[in-house]
Amino acid sequence: MLLDHKVTPNEIMEILKARFPNFQYRPHQLEAIMLSLDAIFNKDKKRVVLSLETGTGKSWVAVQISAVYTELIQRYQEQASEDDPKYADESLILTKTILLQNQYMDDFQIHGMKKLISATNFDCYTEEDTGIPRSEKHHANCRYSKEDNMCSYRPAQQAYIHSKLKNLNYAFFFTGFQFFNTDGLLVVDEAHNFEEACIASIAFDLNLIKLARELLEYEEDLDDRLGVPVTSIKALTKHYAFQVSLALRSAMRKINIEIENKTNEIKAETLQASLEGRQIADWAKALNRDIEKTLTPRVNAYSSLAFKLDVLVGSNFDEWVIEWDKEKYQFSLKPVFIPREYYNQLFGRPQAIIFMSATAERVKDSLGLGDEDTFVYNGDYIFPLENRPFFAVTGMPKLNKDTFESAFPDYVKIIDSIISKYPADTNVIIHSVSYVNANKYKELSALKDRIFIPTTEEIRKLKEILKPGTICVSPSITEGVDLGKGLAAVNIFMKCPYPFLGDPWVVKKKDVDAGWYAYATVLAIIQGSGRGVRSSTDKSYTFMLDPTFGWLLGQVKRYVPNWFFNTMKELPVK
Numbered sequence: 001m002l003l004d005h006k007v008t009p010n011e012i013m014e015i016l017k018a019r020f021p022n023f024q025y026r027p028h029q030l031e032a033i034m035l036s037l038d039a040i041f042n043k044d045k046k047r048v049v050l051s052l053e054t055g056t057g058k059s060w061v062a063v064q065i066s067a068v069y070t071e072l073i074q075r076y077q078e079q080a081s082e083d084d085p086k087y088a089d090e091s092l093i094l095t096k097t098i099l100l101q102n103q104y105m106d107d108f109q110i111h112g113m114k115k116l117i118s119a120t121n122f123d124c125y126t127e128e129d130t131g132i133p134r135s136e137k138h139h140a141n142c143r144y145s146k147e148d149n150m151c152s153y154r155p156a157q158q159a160y161i162h163s164k165l166k167n168l169n170y171a172f173f174f175t176g177f178q179f180f181n182t183d184g185l186l187v188v189d190e191a192h193n194f195e196e197a198c199i200a201s202i203a204f205d206l207n208l209i210k211l212a213r214e215l216l217e218y219e220e221d222l223d224d225r226l227g228v229p230v231t232s233i234k235a236l237t238k239h240y241a242f243q244v245s246l247a248l249r250s251a252m253r254k255i256n257i258e259i260e261n262k263t264n265e266i267k268a269e270t271l272q273a274s275l276e277g278r279q280i281a282d283w284a285k286a287l288n289r290d291i292e293k294t295l296t297p298r299v300n301a302y303s304s305l306a307f308k309l310d311v312l313v314g315s316n317f318d319e320w321v322i323e324w325d326k327e328k329y330q331f332s333l334k335p336v337f338i339p340r341e342y343y344n345q346l347f348g349r350p351q352a353i354i355f356m357s358a359t360a361e362r363v364k365d366s367l368g369l370g371d372e373d374t375f376v377y378n379g380d381y382i383f384p385l386e387n388r389p390f391f392a393v394t395g396m397p398k399l400n401k402d403t404f405e406s407a408f409p410d411y412v413k414i415i416d417s418i419i420s421k422y423p424a425d426t427n428v429i430i431h432s433v434s435y436v437n438a439n440k441y442k443e444l445s446a447l448k449d450r451i452f453i454p455t456t457e458e459i460r461k462l463k464e465i466l467k468p469g470t471i472c473v474s475p476s477i478t479e480g481v482d483l484g485k486g487l488a489a490v491n492i493f494m495k496c497p498y499p500f501l502g503d504p505w506v507v508k509k510k511d512v513d514a515g516w517y518a519y520a521t522v523l524a525i526i527q528g529s530g531r532g533v534r535s536s537t538d539k540s541y542t543f544m545l546d547p548t549f550g551w552l553l554g555q556v557k558r559y560v561p562n563w564f565f566n567t568m569k570e571l572p573v574k
Contacts, residue, residue: 002087002351003076007041009034015071016064019111026057028379033064039375040185040352041072047353047374049191051360053381053561054530058356062187063108063165065354066091069185070164087351088184092166094173096190096197099460101169114156114163116180118172122153170194174201181349190479191355192523195338195366202342203334204308211244214298218251233324234317237331245309248302255302259295262287315339319512321505334505336512343368358526362519362559381563387539388567390529395573396545399495408437411545412444414573415492418543419447425468428490429477431528433497438473441494447471463487478528488532491542496552497524518555525549526564543571 012034016023032050039045052058073089080086095101098117105115160166166182173180174197188194208226215222225243269284312320312333319339323332338346347353357363360376393414397407419428432438435453442451450471454462459476466472466487477483478497498521499506510517525544532540553560 002041002044003072004080004084007037007072011072012037012068015068019067019071020064023060026055027382028052028056029061032056032061032377032379033068035377036061036065036354036375037068037072040069043375045352045373045375047369048355049360049364049369049374049376050354050356051358051376051378051561052356053358053379053563054527055383055534055536056379058189059104059107062093062189062354062356063111063113066093066165066185066187067111069352073184088182090164090166090182091185091187092168092180092182092350093187094189094194095167095169096193098169100189101167104167108165108167111165112163113165113167114160115167116157116160116172117169118175119153122156170197171201174198181346183349184351186350186353188353188355191357191363191367192359194355194363198338198342198346199335202308202311202339203332204305206240206244206305206309206331206333207328208240208244208331209329211247215244215247215251218254219247222247233322236324237322237333238313238317240331241309241312245306245313248306248309252299252302252306255295255299259291259299262291262295311339311341314341321508323504336505336509338367358561359519359523359559362515362523366516381561383533383536383538385563385567387536388529388533388542389569390542390544390564390567391569391571392544392549393571393573394547396547398547399545408440409444411494412441414545415441415494416446418492419471419490422490426489427466427468427483427487428471428492429483429488429528429531430471430473431478431491431493431497432473432475433495434475437494438475441473445471477531478524479531481531482534483531484534484538486532486538488540491529491532491540493525493528493542493544493546496521496544496546496549497528515556515559518552519559521552522556522560526560 016033032052036048036050039048050058050061052061069091070089073087077086077089093104093113095104101115101117105113168180170193212222212226222243225247226240266280266284266287270280273280273284315335319336321332321334321336324330325332355363355367355369360378363369364374364376396414397403397410399407399411415430419426422428430438430441432441438453442448442453445451450469452466452470452472454465454472454474456476458465459474459481462472462477462481463483466483475497499510499517501507501510506517529540529542532538
């Protein structure tokens with residue numbers, strides 16, 4: 001057991017009642033909380049996968065588990081002897097986007113949650129004073145960070161560091177997971193997106209001309225080392241990756257020595273100036289600017305690249321998509337699966353990890369979670385299924401690049417016909433797959449006066465800006481947007497949102513990971529059809545026009561929840 005005693009349900013309930021008095025639990029919330037904590041503290045499960053459907057209140061489950069975890073660890077630490085193991089009493093909740101991060105803060109700031117986002121989102125006085133570019137703001141050596149009320153980022157960072165309930169978005173987590181990971185409890189929200197987010201974060205480009213030009217200052221023989229002829233793309237990649245990695249490490253050592261020497265010169269000049277009652281010399285200021293603007297950012301960039309190269313060299317090269325641009329002299333490298341070394345770096349540190357998703361089995365498979373140390377909880381759908389019927393329209397022609405000109409007008413007619421059966425003030429979401437389809441529909445539709453094609457920024461504010469009767473057409477509204485209370489009373493899918501096969505990575509992933517391609521598509525459909533049902537009183541009707549949908553569903557039956565099949569009906573074209 002994690003602690004020196006078995007944690008009882010009464011002990012958990014005592015903490016919950018004290019932290020969240022008078023809280024009204026929805027179906028499955030309390031059960032998921034109790035069983036997750038039992039798995040972590042009493043059954044030595046390091047991984048928990050919670051399958052909780054839309055409307056369950058997943059965020060409250062995450063926060064309440066985190067609160068109990070912190071309280072139990074703190075109680076244990078207070079009574080523990082010096083020889084007893086020590087555990088971190090903090091929790092870190094990861095969300096996919098800043099939008100979801102803000103939603104968490106709206107609900108849970110009152111419970112002590114602190115978020116952190118990229119420093120570039122904070123105002124910086126150095127922009128006016130020194131012209132430091134946006135990408136280099138708020139670095140450790142900035143003098144403004146040491147002065148009260150002069151830096152907006154550092155206070156936010158310190159508040160985050162000292163909080164017991166932390167919140168990060170995926171992107172920021174991956175930029176500095178070595179620093180912003182946790183030794184306590186890690187909660188991954190929307191975990192069905194986490195594998196691809198991990199993979200995207202370790203992908204990188206390697207421009208040999210640019211690197212050689214930069215590194216020649218530190219490694220004079222790098223040109224010769226990179227020029228060794230090899231016979232295959234795999235050997236070429238491995239050779240270059242290894243040589244560049246060595247060069248980066250050598251360069252970092254030399255740069256760090258340079259930083260240390262310049263820092264010592266600055267300290268000596270600062271002390272001398274103070275003793276003599278004068279201002280610090282201009283040359284010392286120039287040294288400091290050189291450290292801040294050039295040397296430190298370069299070390300950070302080299303360190304990140306060296307880490308990725310290490311992961312690459314330690315991986316199976318057959319599990320990477322490697323593209324070589326001989327004109328640019330550049331590699332583009334992206335793994336098909338999460339490399340083991342990277343996986344261990346991400347998941348080896350937390351004491352326990354909770355993955356929250358609507359699709360537990362696929363998350364378990366995609367992240368390689370073993371049965372022995374993983375607890376899985378599957379919650380049922382909690383709202384009336386009759387409130388979200390899913391109509392698979394039959395008899396539609398296929399819509400692809402070969403049939404687009406002939407078939408698309410038929411799709412427009414059917415869509416207009418479906419919409420016309422509802423009152424004029426009905427809000428409709430059309431999932432268009434692409435902006436080409438969205439604009440073409442607006443061009444041909446008889447309802448064009450109601451049609452709205454939102455930008456990415458407008459999607460973030462969709463809940464606030466949608467007017468009654470709007471037909472919102474977009475390829476990007478399948479998740480992360482709450483459109484209850486009639487804002488998505490009707491959902492129409494023109495096509496199944498298959499991943500783009502023009503991407504070499506998608507092609508290879510499809511070939512080597514059986515079921516991924518179909519799963520990713522069905523998941524987007526299930527989530528998209530649920531945007532309009534966020535409570536027991538919401539109703540949303542979904543229409544699927546793509547004739548390949550039936551085949552698609554058959555590919556991934558084991559990953560599709562039973563309740564979804566129970567919503568489906570066939571609707572012949574009339």
